[in-house]
Amino acid sequence: MNENGNQALDLAQLMARIREDAEKRKSNSPVDASAILTDLLKTEGRFATSISSSATSLGASSFPALALESEFEAREHYQLEDLLVLNDEAFVRNAYRAILKREPDDSGFAKYLENLRDGRRSKVDILTSLRFSPEGRLRDVKVSRLDRPLLFKKLYNVPVLGYLIERLVGIIRLPALITDHRRLEAHLTARYEHLAAQINVRDASFFSRLDESDANLSERLVKAIAELSELYKKVADLHHQQLKALIREQHEINEDRNRLKADISAQLDAIQDQFKRQAAAQESQAAELHELSTKMDTSLQKSRMELVLQERRLSLLLEEARKRLPQPFEPDQMQILSTEKDHLLDSLYCSLEDQFRGTREDIKEKARSYLPMLRDASITTDIVDIGCGRGEWLEVLKEAGLAARGIDISRVMIEDCQRRGLPAAAGEAITYLRSQADNSLSAITAFHFVEHLPLETLISFLDEIARTLKPGGVVILETPNPENILVGACNFYLDPTHKNPIPSQTMQFLLESRGLCRVEVLKSYPMTSAILKGDDEVAKFVNHYFFGPMDYGILGRKV
Amino acid sequence: MARIAILTPTIASADAVSNDVLGMRRILRARGHEVQMFAEDWSLDGRQVQHYLAINSFMQDSDDVLIYHHSIGWDTGVDILREVNCRTIIKYHNVTPAEFFEGISPHYQNLCKQGRSQLQVIARAGHDLYLAASAYNMHELRAAGTSRSSTFVVPPFNNADRLYATEPDLDLVDKYTDGKTNLLMVGGVRPNKGHVALIEAFANYFYQFDCNSRLFIVGPEGPAFETYSKLIREVAELLCVDLSIVFTGEVSESALKAYYLVSNAFLMTSEHEGxxxxxxxxxxxxxxxxAYGGAAISETVGNAGLVWPERDPFLMAESVDHLVRNESAGVALGIAGRRRYENMFSNRSSESQFLAALHQTGLDL
Incomplete structure (x- = not known):
């Protein structure tokens, strides 16, 4: 029927199989719902067309042996079902016959029948009790599967666990109970029908022989039949109610089971989620650890280098001291000692820079803004960067094709520059400038340098600049801008080697007073991201004093 | 371009005849005709449908066309058909046999009896074209006296493609995706739909195979059939499956989609379907x-389902169990059904069958 190869389905074959299975099941089914329905709808006298199939016999084929009096055979060995199939009096009587091999005594018969009828004991309970009574043990009749209930009964007496087992067994036995109920119902129906049939057969002959005068008897008979019918109805109703209760219980069990399943799957999901989250957290922790260890490696290497330098200085000092110990220090020895003392802070300063100055790329980016000033003055060579640090600006100049050299007092910095292939030398600024000829330099630059100098030294520095610059040469200085209150009040002092913040007006004045001209202040790098919106006075004030440029540059020229 | 009137007693949403009427109107309008729906009673937007009394002023000459949808007794419809002086087309959706309404609704019993006898009148009146929703309906038309050359099968226009594209009600999907086996029946709760047999088949499945299962009975329940609604609930209670049957009443399209999505099989036990x-x-x-294969059911389902000639709940239950346990058989039937729908019952297919029938009777519209 289906063109789709891998899902091919032979409809006719499937239907034949279903039909076969259905027939098998039908022949094993004790009760046919159709029959019950037919009864109901017919008695109500309506909707004959709505019934699916004509009434079929009430499973009579399944219980041919269920006569009013049991056809019981005495044997040495029984199946549990052989005995369970019987009901009520027949059950108790035959249980005695089978297990104790005798007719029941009156009191025993009455007791068990009562127990059975009020539901206090099940059939299995009664069989167990008979079989394992002293008399039953003596007879020792084999009833297969009868020992199992006894085991459960013993377990039921265990505290707590026993209760749970009893409940569990109850649930497991529910389908069997339902089947039992159906069987019982069918049994009763069959019994009733059998009775009715017998009565009918007798009716036929009986009534034919009756004269009008026997009407009284016939009336009694009719009444008896009516009573019987009423009784049957009551019994059937009772069993319907019981069945209903059982189905309801089962319905609840199903609902509980479905809910439980959903709960468990939700919990599993939650646990999986948690695992995932933990794995992700562990991964990010691992990444952090890796980054940290890389940082540690770098700083360890730096520390080693600094240590080597320190050792070299110490050995120099010691050498000098050893040579000259008996005699007083000579002035140049004093000089060495004092210079080396200054260098003791080199590594501290390097660390400070690392901590607060920003990344190399940031610094370079800022420095590039000064390139046009050199270009405007057509300067390509003889550029000196005082306090060159790690050489960011030198690198910018080199990349722009300009010839420059750097001077820095810190040997660590200079070594860093040299490792990067940048022309830099260790030296003290003023000493260095003093060693340069008049009118020999095209440009002198100093970024974040002047704020480290006491006033006298600053003046000397400016004087040396004025002397060494060629006419037309430029000086570019950059220093923190104290007009930004955050810088003036705080950020400036992040570096404890800073001396004083120098306002741009002061700096302009100093440059001009030392002979430089056309001095320009270049306010750079405003913190644009933090600017308040709006054009009112408050916004303007706040933007200027809190979010204004963090540094300023100043450009001076020599005529 | 022609003036076309479509006439039927009642037009409502979520109703098979009305959906066919609307489908015809859409097709004919798209072909440039002036199409107007007429009825006695309607729940659609007021301007779309006019009262049947306005039909005379709408129809002007003998080239106009009147399409009458016949599904129940309506004297007015027959009178109009007799009086108009224009071309006439009959669409026959079948009329439920009156016996089903016995003891439940004398009113409907009467209407259906009328509808049956009117079928005879309509069939013998020699209208230009007779359209039958199924071959089953066509046989009834032919038996009532229409000629072979004027009688054709055109399946009704429907909303199945729209349903396929609709977003399902996800709350319902969540609620009923709970581990139970779900079975579905869709259709108005009317006495010809075989609900007693449905519940009986379900009870059989419930007790023999899977008591962790549920039956949805989806469809409107009108006050006209209250006795019937009560009866089927009694049956459910008698068989102790009332807790496992969900009567949804009339539902939205997204809810309907949800019921189709969560169900494992569709059960059809109706005793009469046109x-x-x-x-x-x-x-x-x-x-x-x-399904039980009564009336037009086996013809409509074809090879896309398990259709039983006899009404036996054991067969029904066994079939459901086979489909639930043997997933590949269920999937293969589903695919076969989808293919059958696309080839035979999609609106596109109905449209071409409709136009072909018009063409063959010289009614090119």
């Missing part, structure tokens, strides 16, 4: 069908 639109929906939704 076509069976819910079967087409089930096919479009790839839901395997298990």
């Amino acid at each position: 076509f069976g639109v819910p079967l087409v929906e089930a096919m479009a939704m790839k839901l395997p069908i298990v």
